[in-house]
Amino acid sequence: MLYPDIMCADSLCLIGVGNFCFEEGERLETRVALLGIIIGSDTAVKKVNQVLHEYREDIVGRMGLPYPKQSVSIISIVLDAPQARISALSGKLGMIPNVTAKTVYSKMPQEK
Numbered sequence: 422m423l424y425p426d427i428m429c430a431d432s433l434c435l436i437g438v439g440n441f442c443f444e445e446g447e448r449l450e451t452r453v454a455l456l457g458i459i460i461g462s463d464t465a466v467k468k469v470n471q472v473l474h475e476y477r478e479d480i481v482g483r484m485g486l487p488y489p490k491q492s493v494s495i496i497s498i499v500l501d502a503p504q505a506r507i508s509a510l511s512g513k514l515g516m517i518p519n520v521t522a523k524t525v526y527s528k529m530p531q532e533k
Contacts, residue, residue, distance in 0.1 A: 449503045453481075453527040456511060458496040461519035466494065468517045473498070476510045 460466055473480070479502035486495045500507050507524060514522035 451501050452504050452507065452529070454500045454502075454504075454507045455525045456498040456500060456507070456514075457523050457525075458498070458514055459521045460494040460496070461492070461521075465517050465519045469496070469514060469520060472510065472513050472517070476500075476502075476506070478502075479506060479510070 458469065460469055473483075479500050481499040481501050483499075484497045488495055500510070502510075504526065507526070511522045511524045514520055
């Protein structure tokens, strides 16, 4: 993944993961997460795909299922990215009308 090798040159560095500052020399830790998206209208599909396209570098895999019986579409996405970036993606999707997005994160590795 791109992020573990990125290091900030100064404490005011912003690296495209939202409005977050990192201390000099701090590495961005990535997390594995599962993002579940339920789309309740056809008009929201295009907006969801546009947002997902913005985060394409972070997506490990994607599975989409139409569920006509309930008039929804369901998308599962596996991500590997900094937690702030995953949270930003989930937030952007959740702001789209007729879209619900929830994220489950992997546990943080224990330091030895």
